[in-house]
Structure formats: structure tokens, C-alpha cells
Amino acid sequence: MELRIQNLSKTYPNGVRALRDVSLTIPNGMFGLLGPNGAGKSTLMRTIATLQEPDSGSIQLGDIDVLREKERVRRVLGYLPQEFGLYPSVSAEVLLDYFAGLKGIRDGAERKAAVESLLQQTNLWDARKKAVGGYSGGMRQRFGIAVALLGSPQLIIVDEPTAGLDPTERNRFLDLLSEIGENVVVILSTHIVEDVTELCPHMAIIAQGEVVATGSPNDVIGEIRGKVYRTKTEKAALAQLREQHEVISSKLVAGQPIVRVFSETPINGIFQPAEATLEDVYFHRLARKAKGVEA
């Protein structure tokens, strides 16, 4: 199964252009969709998940025309939206059973088994009798994952799934994903670079509604490999540094800014060459993109 997105565009009524001519080909396995908030990730994912209509473009999942054959898509879909609520006064067990029914798991025993298994895997087993209204953010997120994994989805779309999770939960969740990611399409949207680095054989960076890079993380890093430099500096000197160089990022280490810059040509002085990371590409692309728009 392969997901092919072609020339997808979407402009909201308030004028925001969420997607501009997005084309992507997503093979089986984990696919990381990296982008800052507001880049259009959620719009793209909702569109794939049949919840939103694009202005133009097409999406093909195997032989399914996603935009027209929504019923077929939904049968193989597992979707976890970025933000959602739950009926407050229903227990997790009952609610998951309810969703399992809606997913077409008609067999009672199978449904029971599926619900139990997922509750265990998402670690909600002990809280299964509790009303979901009382769940913490992380628990709710895990419940959402359980819903997304119900049945036997071929296309799993998870929108910022790790946002509310603590590190242990995050690891556990990503493990779970990668386990199933071998035979199905899993699209993982995130703004956390490590999620992608660690898990995804394929990825795309999306900014202001456009795909600015796509490929395997290694390929993507390749284009800036050897062009990244780092230095320690003073806070006061930051502004000057930004004027003189193309700064990718700066972060404080023990109170002192460590600045990474991009340069086509080797630079010396205070700078040392640095190993390029996906994060560098990400910030670099975003910065370029921002400039491009200004220009």
C-alpha cells in the first residue's frame, strides 16, 4: 500500500493558505511529517483522514481514491487527532467497546479481546472502569491511540501523538507504532525532530503549507552535511552574529548560548565544524522558507 498525494491545496475562508500544492508519496512504514505549529500538518492529516475537503488535488491510497471513496478509506484507517475530548461519564472499557462496534468488530468475543488487549497495551487496564472524563491528558491521549489501533488499520495517522506524553510513555508509544509500521502506512506528524530521527525511514518537512524537504532523514541531512558550524558565544554578541552569519539555531547550555550556523563556504575563527543533524535541516529549511516568503 502506498499513499500518493498530488497537488493538494487548501485555503481557509479566513485567507490562510494551509496547503499549497503539496505532493508526497508515502510508502509502507513510518513516515514522519515534521513542521512547526501552523505549518499545515493537521490540515493535511485531516484531509487524508476524510475529515476535510481540499480545494484541489488528489489523494490515492493503493487503489482507493481517498477524496471520493471515503467509506473505503475509513475501513482501513486509524486516526488520532491532535486534540479531542471524550464523553465525560463513560468508562474506558465501555467507550472502547462502543468504538470497536463502530469500527465493525461485530464478533462479541473478538471485541472483548481487542478491547482488553488494547487497554493493556495502552496501559489503561487498571483505569478501565473509570469514567474517561476524569482521565489526565496523557491517559486521554493513550485512549485515543487505542481507538486508532482498533481493528486492523492499514493507514494510521497520528497527529502530534507524543505531545502530552511523558518520556517513558512516549518511548512506549513509539515502539508500539514502529512495531505495526512495517506493513502499514503510518503517518506521524510532529514538531519534535527526535521522533522522526529515531523512527522514520521516510519523512517530509512542511512549512507554511509547502513541502520543503522530503526523503529519508539521511538524504535530507545530506544536503547540509559539512556545512554546519558551531560556537559558544555571549548573549550580547548574538545579534551581531545573526547579522554576519546564517544562524540555524541557538540554545543555552549552562547559561551560555551555543550557536549553530550554516555556511556554504568553510568558516573559521571561533567556529568549529559540527555534525549536521535533522534538526539543523529543519531549522535551516524553516529559516530559508521564512526568508523566501519575505522576499
Add this chain to the structure above:
Amino acid sequence: MFTHIFKFELRYRFTQPSTYLYFGVFALFGFLSQTVDDFGFGSAKVHVNAPDALAELHTIASILGMFVTAAVLGTPIYRDDKDGMTGLVYTTPLSKPSYLAGRFLGSLLAIWFVITGLSVGALLGMLMPWVEASKLGPVQPLALLVPLLGAAWTNAWFAGCIFFAAYLVFRSPLVVYLGGVVLFVCYQVAMNFISRISSDHLFSLLDPFGLAAKRIDTNYWTIAERNTRLINYLGGELVQNRLLWCGVGLGVLLASCAYFRLGLPRVRQKKQAADTAPLAAAGAGLRRSPQDFSRGLSWWQLRRLTRVQFLNVVNAWPFRALALLGVVFVLFNAYWTYQDPRGIQMPVTYLILNLVNDNFTLFFLIITTIYAGELVWRERDVRLQLVFDALPYATWLPFVSKVLALLGVQLLLSLVLSLVGVGIQLYRAPELVEPLLYLKNFVLQAANLAVLSTLAVVVQTAVNHKYVGHAVMMLYYGVVFLLADALGLHHVLLKFGAGITYTYSDMNGYGHMVAPLLALNLYYLAGVLLLALLASLLWVRGNDTRLGSRARLFGQRLRTPGVRPALAGALLVLLTAGGWVFYNTNILNEYLTPKDLEARQAATERQYKRYERLLQPKIVAIDLAADLFPTASPRGYRMRGTFTLRNKEARPLDTLLINYDPSRSVTSRLSLSRPARVLRDDPGSGVRLYRLKQPLQPNDSLDLRFEVGYRASGFTSRLKGTGVFDWANISPEDRLTANGTFLSDAGLRIGYQVAGELEDDDVRRRYGLKPKDRALRLNDPRGRRIADFGPDADYVRYQATVSTDADQIAVTPGYLQREWTQNGRRYFQYQMDQPMMPMTGILSARYQVHRETWQPRGGGQPVAIEIYYDPHHPYNVRRMAQALRDALPYYSAAFGPYQYRQIRILEFPRYKSFAQSQPNTVPFSEAAGFIDDPRDTNAPDYTYFITNHELGHQWWGHQLVGANVQGSSMLIESLAEYSALMTCKHRFTPAQMQQVMRRELDQYLRGRRQERKKEMPLMLVESQPYIHYYKGGMVFYALQDFIGEQKLNKALGDFAAANRYKTNPYPNSADLMAYIRRETPDSLRYLIRDMFETITLYKNELKTATYTARPDGKFDVALTIKAEKLRADSLGNETSTPVADYVEVGVFGADQSPGEAWDVRGKALVLRKIKLTQPETTLHFVVADKPAKAGVDPYQKLIERYYVDNVKPMQEEKPAAKPVAAR
């Protein structure tokens, strides 16, 4: 801090477009009330901008505007919660009082501004140049300002308090709505029960909007007062009501503010689930469950989904509260219905169903509206929709499950209500429970609820905005349920979902209403099915709600297999059912709107008014053969017969004007026994003009032969009920019924019919007709030659043969000569042995007959008393017979012998509610006495009263007929009323009699405020029911009290003796007055002027009433009495006139039965008529027993508007020992 928040709130409100939109809506409402006929609160004589009309406008608009109040004052805090601002706002250094006060007052000012739109709009409206000058009074700013403050702003204040508080306490917008429902229910209860006087005070307090209080305060206002007097919000019932509810509002507001904490809304949940530490190991891998998308999945899912949604509604406490409130409301209504001191009816099943259904309808509408919104928005309200919508179920599934859940909830309620009804019956009369009728009613309810529920879900889906959806539904209810006819939507096909108005009768069951009920319900159900199919394609799935996307998705879903055939199927059923209805109402039957009928009346008048003075022969004999086919298919009747017409004029007549029934379902074939030419035949007006070849010479006669037939074909789109006495407008389909036929006659009239003209001057003007007088002058010579009942005939000979089904009895006036069965049909031949007024109704039903005989004491012909009743209704049969046994001797002694040897009372179905007196025959509605509850022995027996009123007409109206001039209805109705009152006086307890008389007074005083032309003095009454029945009853009853029963009866008896069967000239009221004057002593002659010749009212008051114990064990009583007498003009403008009147003054012992504060129910220690000449008089009496109450005119024999101050409890005054110097 407060100022800051207050200003912020104000700025927010006044930058919201909705604020101005609401203002505009109110302004439009006010504007229309002044500028559009039938929209405002004026009437024929009450100006559109009369203070009373403006007060109604402001009050009613502020009740309807409650939803706006909820939207403005229910939301200030909700806004913060909804937008998640609470965290930000509440963490600022903000004090609770300033936060709440700022928000509340800012919003309050906004709603006050919004409501002011009403006054602004009304003011603009009344300044518009096209408003007719005669409809407009002087523009008085105060008449706008007073109700704006006293009604609209006050209502907004406390409703606002309630809404604001409801949100503060419950933090749920749904509960805010509930608060509104509670207020509305209080209002409904109050409006149901005002007008029964005894509990008026209670109910005026209960209505939070003050409409009941306002109506009670202005109950007896005359037209003139309504036009000029400002409503006093600082006095009467209103001030108490306003203070009470403002106080309640403030109290609730303060309490809720005290309860409120600045913090996040408390989520109602058990407790926070403890988070568990993640497991270390990933474990067994992911279970991949097989999904089964084979056939039948959707139905299986539908069951699951519906069950969940149903339970979700049923388990929510606001729903339970609402349902409970509804049931309590029904029970409360039942309680008060059976507490009615004016008498109650047997709890027959259809009445209980009415009680339950009518009172719960409001709740069904509210539940439908609110819960359609809750259900449709259920996923989105908890932000679950993205998870939910991506699941692989069919798109129609949630839509259908929501409709079914909503319907299921309501059916459950309907079931509960049926049980409540059964409970009420079991408590009051268990033998009356009819389970099958409950079942039928349930089916009808279910159909109606299915229509409404589906419609509400469709609306929510289509408009995709919860509160707009609510508004659309309310608009729909308003248009279809309340205003359809006012807006010109008369046809049942247009009143979609409101259904056909049907009446269940114990005699006739659902009868001929079954066919239209089935057809219309099918039509409505097909309609909502189609809408539902379309709306389910519009179902919002995902988060793209733009019109374009929804249209695109709609198109996509439309192409789903099966959708288009389903749509086509629904459309086909809709068109078939609708077509069937249309075929029945418009093709098989004639469809006429009220405007069409008016236009027909106007056209007839324009065409034929010129023949008004055309002399015509009169009917002198009627020979009729009527065949009724009440249960045949089609039902129908055929009347063949002959009118013998005689020229009673002094010159030959050559032109004949015959009126026949112009409705298409009735065929009339006419022919004359002499050669004649048809000059003109006008089936539109039902008029035929003949020119006789040879003129009809004086005293010569000719025969008019007729064959009039009716065959019910299908059903009609019946118009809204047209008044109790508007029998003429009832379609024959309601007159010829399977069990309980009541036909009036063949529908033929001779000569131009003034009675068929449009009455109302406003309506006449619309059709270019001049205003008309209601009656000819008292001494109009032409009028004196015509009977009050119409120009066609004087007394006539009558014989008729009526045939009907073998198991029915058919009756028409006259005596039964012969009865036989032939060809499976039953024939009855009747003949009257003396000429009679031509009232020749024909009744037929499966009757049970109760027979008695009354033998006059001094010998003479015995009179057979026969009551023909439905076997379901035996309750009052004996009481009716008893009434007749009491009245026959009284009437014959007082007014002369009874002219027949038989008197029959016959029950007819409750499609109309009245009783009518025909010669020796009294048709009496099922609803007007047959089901009165005889077990209630405290209330006056109105069956007794009505029976004797009708019997009285055998004298007044049959022996003695007034001329067709002013005052004649006094001769007929007032005297029948008086006759009945006298039998009551001798049979009832004084307490019951007082209730009867209070009702007469109350009905008269209420009637005055509705006058559409001019109030007339009694002896010039122009068929005004409130005068000829109620004032007439009052006046004659008081007159016998003043001059003596014997004397008045002698006057009436002498008058009757002199004028019995007198025609040409017929007597008028002046003739009667001569006899009365003769019996009235000089000292009381002023009564005649006051009671008959003018409109006179008293304003008596007992100012103080004290007593002191005397040493001899007796008591000195001192009463200070204020007396005033007023003369009113035709609009009720009053002027004071000097008092020199006898007024009854009494001192009474303690009440022996419970009554009003202003009733006297104790032994009269002193009761005498005293001549009062001063505005204030002090009277002294010595009484033997300890006095408890005293009163001036304590039994209210005189006409007085403010009678509650006539009676006072006595105050004891210590013997005049020197008062101890007080320090």
C-alpha cells in the same frame, strides 16, 4: 475594578452585531403592532396604541423575548468558560463582587437597551402616515414608558437574574434554558387558571411576567378605559406581582453569587482516575481484529448507537428535571381543574387525554427542540468529532440514531403521561378508563412526535448551529402552531406537522376524522422522511462546515448507491399522500379560506342588498321527508319537501328570492308549483331569483318544492373553529356523523338575508362596504313585521318523516305519529299540532331514552319528559329531568301554560358546545352538561341551569317572539336566563346562588371590554351575548328582588298573555317595559331607567364596620358606607350621577361555609334595603347575635365593577370607657 469590568462588558455588548439585531427584532415587533392589521393588540374600538394594547405588547414581547434575555444574561460567565478564558481572567487580582456585578449590570443594560427597541418601534409605527386615524388614539409617551419600565424592563430584570444565576450555579447553558422553562411554566399555569376569580390572586402572583396580574387588574376595564387609562404598576395585583418577582430575582441572584467561586467549572465526575505507571515491556504486539463490513452491520450499529444516545438523554439530570416538571405541571393542572368551584366534569378518558396532552405539549416542544440540539451536537460538544467521524460507519447512521433516540425518549414520556392520565382516572372514577382509547391516542402522539423529532434533528443538521437551530424550531412552532391562520396558511397541507384539528367524541369516537388523520399523518411522515434523507446527506462529518464543502459532500453522498431510489421513494409517498389529501380537500371538496368566505359574503351583499326591501311571501307550512344515511358509505342525507309560501302582503308579488346552500357538497334542486321563470341563478352566492308568470295575489299561496342532498366525499381541510354559535359555518361533514347527527334544516331561506352580511366594520371596510348597524331601531316598522329569527316565516305548520339507520332514533320537532321499519331502515313520522317557529333540527343517534311524566298539579295535560342520551353519559339525565320537573310548574304558574305535551332533550356530539331550544325539542351538546360531575355538590349545578334556560325558551322565543329590532334578544335570552335563575333560586343554597350571580356579573363585565361597536342599554341590546344573557340575568334577578318575585312574574305573565304568538307587529322590549313599569312602585321607578334604559354602574364601598357589645347582651353595629352611581356611555366613559337609591345593607354572623373574603356565608342578622342619598352614610343597628361580617349590597345584586370592597369583617370596638392616656 468594577468600573473596568462594567465598561468592558458594555463595550463587548455594544460592539456585538447581535445586540443591534435583537434591538431591530423588537423594534420590528413594536412597529408591526402599530401598522399591520391583526398584528397588534387593539380591536375594533380599542386603538392600536391604546395604553392597554401597548401594555399587552410590552408584556407579551418580553415573554417571547425571554430567549433573548437568556442569550444575553445567561452568557457573560459562560463566555469565559467556553473560550477557556477562565484561567486567565480568574487569576487576575479581581474581586468576585466587582467581576460578577460588572458582568451582570453591563449585560442588563444591554438587554434593557434591546427591549427598548419595542417602544421605539411602536412609537415610529404610530407616527406612520398610513395608519388609519380611526385606529389611532393620541400619542402618549407615558403609555409607552410605563409598560416599558413596569413590564418589559422588570421582566428582563428578573428573568436575567434567573438566567445569570442558573449559569453561576450549574455552569451549563442547558440549565439556563431550563430556568427559562420553569418561568414559562409558571406563566402557563397562571394563564390557565385566571378568570376563576376565587384564586385569581394566587395565580396573578404565580405568573412571573405579570401578564396574569395585568389581565386581572384590567379585567373589567371598558373600551374607554383601555383607550385612555395607564396601567398602574404601582397598585393592585401588579405591584405585588412585580415586587415579588423582582425580589425573587434579586434573592436568587445574590444567593448564586454567594455560591459561585472564581474558578474552573466543577466537572461532575466521580473522581480523578489514578494514572498508572507505564508498563516497562511492550509485550505481546498489537492485536489486529478482523472487521466485518458485511451486510447488516449498519443495522446492528444503529441499535447500539441509538441505545447509547437514548440512555445518554434519559440519564441526564436536566432531562429528568424537565420531564418531572412536566408531570408535576400536568398534575397541578389536574388538581386545579378538579378544584374548580364553578363545577367540574366527569373524568372521561378523552377529557383526561386532553388535559394531559394539552398541558404537556409545551414540554414535548421544548424537549424536542433542546434535545435535538444536544444529540446532534453531542460529539462536537465534547470535541470528540474528529475521532468519531473517522470511524467506518455509514454516514446516515448517527443521524438516524439521533432521530430514533429523540423519538424514543419522547415515546417513553408519552407512555409515562398515559400512566399519569390513568392514575388521575383511577383516583377519580376508575370505571371510566378506556385502555383502547389510550392506545389510539398514543399512536397519534407517536406519529406527531416522529414528525417533530425528525424535523428538529433535520433543522439542527441543516443549519449546523445549535442555537440558531433552536431559534429556527421556535420560529417554526410560532408560524405553524400559533400564527398559521393569521399568516394566511389555512390549508392543512401547509400547516406541516401541526395536524388537523380533530375532536374526539364519546358519541362518535374519532368518527369521520379517521380518514384525514391517517392521510395527513402519512403525508407529514413522508415529508419528514424526505427531509431526513436529504439532511442525512448533509450530516457534518469532519470539521469542514463551509457551505461549499458541504454541498460537494452532499453531491458525493447523493451518488452513493441506494440513496437516490430512497429519495425517489420518499418523494413518491409524499406526493401520493399529499396528492390524496389535496384530492380530498380541494377536488372532491371545495376549499375555501376564511377570506374566501368573507369575499363570498361581501359579494352576496353587494349583489343582492338591493332586494332587502323586496316583499316576499312567507313560509306557512313545511312538509319534509328526510333520509339520513349516517353509516353508509358515503354518508349523506336527502331532504325532499315542500314549503308552502303565502303572500301575507297587501299587494301581489311576482319576484321570489330563494337562498340555498352554496357549498359544493350540498346539491339543491328547487321548483315552484306555479309557472315561473328563473331570472337569475347564482350558485356562488346560493341565490335564485324567480319571476312568477302570474303574480301571487294577497293571501294566495304557492309551493316551493325542494330536494336537498349531501354526500360526504372524502374529507375537507377544516377551518379553525368558528365560534360556538357559528353553526352555519360548520361543514355538513360534522353535522351528519355516524352516531350523533344534528342537521339544522334544508338550508333554504326566502328573501334577502341580512343575517348573512359581514358584521365587523373593520372587515366590511376591507371589502369596500359601509359600516352597518347591528339592528333596526326599536320601533322600526319594517323590523316590527319580522320575527327576530329571520324574515322567511312567522309561525308555520310542520310535519316531517325522517328515516335513519335501523339502530338509531331520529327526532325532529313535533310529536311522533308513527314509527316503522322498512328495507332495514327505521322511519319516524312527526307532526306538530300547532304552528311553531320554523326551527326544524333533525337529530339521529343510537340513543338511550329516559322517560318521565309531569302532571300539572291543578289537573291539565300531562307533559312527557324525555331525555335522549348516549349510553356513556347517564350521569346527569336524572338531574335534567328534575330540572324540568321543577321548572315546568314554576313557568306555567308564572308565565302561562306550557304549549306542548312533551319536552325532549337530545344529546349531540361535542363538535359544538351549546344547547338550543326548538319546539318541544332541546338539542344539548355532549360537552355542555351531559358529563358534568354530579358528585360535586358544592358547586352550583349548571346542567340544571342550562336545562331550565332552554326550557324557558319554550315561552320566551316560542310562545313569545320579539320583532327583528333592538332589544328583542332581551325578550328572548334575558327572560330565559331570568326564568332559569328563578328555578335556581328556589333550588340552590344561597352560597351556590351567589356563585351563579357572580358569574353573571363577571361575564357581563368581561364582555364589555371586548365590545366591537358600542355597548347598548339592556332594552336596546343588539344581540350582544354579554348583555342579553349576563346583564339581563343580573337585571331581572335584581328587579324581582326589589319589586318582588310575584310582581315581576305578574308583569311578565301579563306581557306574555297579551303577546303570545303575536306576529305583525311582533312585540318589542318597550312593550314589555310598559308591563314592568305598571308593577313597579313609584319609589323604584328609577330602577327602570338605571337598569334598562341606561348603562348604570354602582361604586359602593363599606368603609368601616365596627361593633360594640351592649350590656344587654346585644351588639351595637356602626357601618360607614360610601355610595356612588355612575352612568356609562357606549364605550364605557363614566360620569357620576346623584345617588338616591335603595341599596341592600346587611350584618351577618360567622361564615358557615368557606367562600371569598367578600362573600357573606353567615346568617343575616340585619338585611334591608336602605335609601342612600349621600356619598357617605353612617348607619347604626342593634343585632342580637355577635356580628362577624357586614356589607353593602353584600349579595351583589347591583352591577358594580369593584365589588370586593363591599364586604368587610366586623371590628370590635371597646365600650366607650375613657381611653387611658397613652404615653
